[in-house]
Amino acid sequence: MISPFAFDLIAFIFGACIGSFLNVCIYRIPAGLSIVYPGSTCPRCKTAIPFYDNIPIVSYLVLGRKCRTCKLPIAVRYPLVELLGGLFALACVRVFGPTLHGLVVFAFIAILIVISFIDLDHRIIPDVISLPGIPLFFVAAFAVPAVTWQARAIGILAGGGSLLAVAWGYHLFTGREGMGGGDIKLLAMIGAMIGWQGILFTLFAASAIGTLAGILAMLKSGKGMKLAIPFGPFLATGATLYIFFGDTLIEWYFHFL
Incomplete structure (x- = not known):
C-alpha cells in the first residue's frame, strides 16, 4: 500500500x-x-x-x-x-x-495557467484555447457533482454576457476598448466549469485583486491611468480561489458584514 x-x-x-x-x-x-x-x-x-x-x-x-x-x-x-x-x-x-473530479479540476487549472501567462506576455487569450474550453469543461464538469448542468449553462451566458456588457458600456462612455474579447470568452469558459455562482465570486475577486495590483503597478511605473493590465490572470485567480476556498471566503465575507 x-x-x-x-x-x-x-x-x-x-x-x-x-x-x-x-x-x-x-x-x-x-x-x-x-x-x-x-x-x-x-x-x-x-x-x-x-x-x-x-x-x-x-x-x-x-x-x-x-x-x-x-x-x-x-x-x-x-x-x-x-x-x-x-x-x-x-x-x-x-x-x-x-478521483475524476480532482483530475478535471487540475486540467481546468492547468488551462488557466497557460492562459494567464500568455495574457501576461502577449495581452491576448487565444481562441484556440478558450472557445473549445467552453463545451469541453461544460461536459467534463459532470464529474463535479456540486455544480448542476443548469448552473453551468447559466454560467456560460452570465460569464460571457457580463463582461460583454461591461466592454460595451466602457466603449460607449469612453470611446475606447477597455475589455478584450478574450476575457469575455475566458469567463464563459470559467462559467462552464464552476457555474453562475462561481462567476459572481470570480468577478468580485478578480476586480478586487486586479484593482490592487493595478494601483501598485501604476505607482511603480509612473504611467498613471494609461497603464494597460491584462485581466485574464485575475479572472483565473478568482476562479481558482472559488474552487478551493469559495464557500469559506463567502461565509467569512457575510459574517464580516
Whole structure:
C-alpha cells in the first residue's frame, strides 16, 4: 500500500511534468507553432534539450539556471510554471482525492495557467484555447457533482454576457476598448466549469485583486491611468480561489458584514 507521503510525492511529480508541457504551450501557441513537434528546444539557440536536462525544476537548478549549450539564462518562469503544476496537482489530490473530479479540476487549472501567462506576455487569450474550453469543461464538469448542468449553462451566458456588457458600456462612455474579447470568452469558459455562482465570486475577486495590483503597478511605473493590465490572470485567480476556498471566503465575507 502506498503511503500518504509517497502518494503526495507522485501527485507533485505528475503535476510538475504537466507544468513542463504547459511551458511548451505558453511559448508555442501564441507563435502558431505545434505543441507536439519538435521536442523541447532552447528558445534562444534552438538546440534540442535532452531528457536529462528536461527534468522539471531539478534541471533548472542543476544547470545553474543556464542552457547547457548557449549558456544564456533560463527564464525563472519555466521552473515557476512547473512548481505551480506540482502544487496544484498536490492540492487537487488533497482536496478531492484521486478521483475524476480532482483530475478535471487540475486540467481546468492547468488551462488557466497557460492562459494567464500568455495574457501576461502577449495581452491576448487565444481562441484556440478558450472557445473549445467552453463545451469541453461544460461536459467534463459532470464529474463535479456540486455544480448542476443548469448552473453551468447559466454560467456560460452570465460569464460571457457580463463582461460583454461591461466592454460595451466602457466603449460607449469612453470611446475606447477597455475589455478584450478574450476575457469575455475566458469567463464563459470559467462559467462552464464552476457555474453562475462561481462567476459572481470570480468577478468580485478578480476586480478586487486586479484593482490592487493595478494601483501598485501604476505607482511603480509612473504611467498613471494609461497603464494597460491584462485581466485574464485575475479572472483565473478568482476562479481558482472559488474552487478551493469559495464557500469559506463567502461565509467569512457575510459574517464580516
